[in-house]
Amino acid sequence: MDDLISEFIAECREMLEALGGEIVAWEASPDDRARLDSIFRFVHTVKGNCGFFDFPRLEALSHAAEDALAEVRAGRRQPDGPLVSAVLAVIDRIAEMIAALDAGEDISTGDDSILIHALEQGAETPAAPVATTVAEAQSKAVAPRTIRLSVELLDRLMSGVSDMVLARNELARRLREAPGDVAVDGAFERLSSIIADMRDAITRTRMQRIENLFVALPRMVRDLSAELGKQVLVDIEGGDVELDREMIEMIRDPLTHIIRNAVDHGIELPAERLKAGKREIGILSVSARQSGNQILIDIQDDGRGINGKKLVEKAIAAGVIEKSDASDLDPREQLALIFEAGLSTAKAVTAISGRGVGMDVVRSNIERIGGIVEVDSTLGAGTRMTLRVPLTLTIIPALTVSVAGQSFAIPRSAIDEIVRANGESVTLEKLGGAGVATIRGRRVPEIALADVLGLKSDIPELERSLVVLRPAGADVYALAVDRIHDHEELVVKPAAPAVMATGLYAGTTLADDGSPILLFDPAGIAQVGGVKLESHDRAARIVDAPIAAVEVDTPVLLFHGLDGGRRAMRLAIVDRIEEVPATAIRPGAGQLRVQLGEAILPLAGVNGDLPSEKVRLFRLNDGTCEIGYAFREVIDLSAIAHDIIPAEHPGEVSAVSLVAGEPAELVDPHWLFSTFLTAAERLPEQPVCRLPADDPWMQNMLRPIVEAAGYRVVSEADEYEVDLAILSEASSGDLTAARIIRLRSEPDPASAKDETIYRYDRAALLTALKPAGAGRR
């Protein structure tokens, strides 16, 4: 029985966890049947199970909620605010009871009648008081499925594993020097991969998606706004940004405080909002993103904004600033006053945000972890708070490059693309000593990393690689490096002040071999390198130099496919354009084939109806094989002069690009050939041999030998491309066969040139059969 109960508890818990977001989402769109159903399913499951276990309180609660939700499902009732609140209250109570059950407490006493009453239609009783226990109940519910570890222990684990990696590398070096024993090498390889996995796992234990912090926000805002009689919509973005676990804990309280402030003081009551010409529903957007070596969290509301002048008056009254200084403050400095201790612009101290501790505490908390809080506000239009916290211990994907023999890392988030300096679409020019790279028609400033660092690179300029960088929110520039090495996920630590003072680096990290690597700050490099960054993408695009562009760009044939789609085919692989009667196209060996003169080719591009009379097709040639590609009409000869946006999945279309001013799909010839040719050759698994069906000798005497040699035997009726055809002397040639063996009935050849084989010369026959069979394997 105990087992069953714990299973029930675990199941409820899982459902509760999954349900958290659903409820609020349901409230936002009450017509969302799927959400309603999943909530209904939960209460239904609870009801069913607790009848069995004899938990009358749980049963009564879930029963009442089920009834109410069933009404909604049947369309007899609208899911209005009070109902949602009541259902939420019931679910919270259920969560509390389940937590109590798990702790072995008695849940038989207690009164749920208020909650049940609230579920009834037209009920007046507000279910709000319950909301305050929500966070507690939820955390209780989650707790037993995780364990708490001190970050210190994790640190120790991590440094232990890192040491292990170093020891492994040392061992690897020794193993390379000493004469190898295969068994030892194998064991070491295994150990090595286990250590790598473990390091990965340990590193990740310290990292958490910021989502974990954000996931509780919608519910918090919902409860808060219900309490205040406001309507607030929360918009969350960037939950996949990873942050050190400790960092997440450190910003939890400041973030909560800022959001409470925004809902409490920022966003107005619906009536006020309407009066101010805004939508009734206030919007609170919370977003996280990584910018250079910082994580930025923006909390933006469209509320009343902060009145800087009032703030100044208050600050003078509170003695924070002197009257004489007040007039010197610019608007930004006025707003910054909210971070001073003892200032609050709210008329009344409310239970929600004004508790004596204010933004000064928020600021000091954030500053303690090396972060900054910024505020920006427009009176009447809203407020934006930005938390900037350092990237400390954040794993960032990086590209390692080297210059003058030394390795460095570049954060991958800043990398736009990588091109070779001597690539076809790249030209380098010097203008008054400054480098300008033209990459596919786009001019970007170019600097050499070696120059920025004051190192001497012995790689000629044209053999370097260009890393096109886009520092956060700024313009692109190209950085010439000697060599590109690898993509690595690095745990970045802040560097010592003396190193950071250069402005070039965002931190240090350890490479896999245990040696330190410096991580660049792309914006810093640009600054030190003298590149003027403009805040927006204004890279000079060449508008009227198509002639130059065509020369370096890939020429393509622009055409309409059978389905009407605008596509482009690389000109180089189009052998010629053919027009065939529709009757030349027919299915054969599992796919459409087209007969072109004496060849039968697989036919691609049939994604619409085939024209009834004449079909036009490209004859594509990869050098050895050919396939046909049907289309409706050719538009023009053009060139890809713009950025190529690759397709997400491999398929007939590899990318989309602007061709002759309009988007066109780029056909992927590799995919065509790999798909259509393998299909063509996969069908006959074995080599195929054609024997005349009407020749009894061949069918009865020869066929067993041919089949024993590994061939599949077909007759003329089958339209396969065969590997071998065996014919008698007299019959005409088989055009589709790769090889032909002719048999003669006389033992002696008729002439010296005669390559026929005597029909009973078994050895010669087997020898002739072998090559094809061997070639196919």
Add this chain to the structure above:
Amino acid sequence: MAELLLIVTIGGERVALPAAAVESVVELDTLIPVPRAAPHVAGLSALRSRVLTVIDCMRSLELGVTDCSDGIREAAVVELDGHHYALIVDLVEDVVEVLSEPAIVRAAMGEGWERVSKGMVETEQGPILLIDIAALVSGVEVKAA
């Protein structure tokens, strides 16, 4: 127990570092240079998966440049504001007890020494100059700024 001092030699001079601040004494082998950093930053090195910023004490004291080309160098590892530094010294000699409070050195020292001096302390081995590690780490440039 009296405070302990680590006696090291920098530029041929015997000086003392507060032993409590020194985590360990290591032999550095690899040194990754930091382009564009202040000259007294000799580079980066790794110690048990931590990155050490290596400080060339000779340069910090404007006494010249430590020759790191021959490979292994002795260094004292200290922690300052959460960062780990390795201070390259000529030699690590001994640990001794402090017998007195630091007293001002009244005679004129070299400019570099003057900057990092915390005064003179008495030990069993006679008077010795006590070094301010933070000043040693920050070097000339930061001081000037």
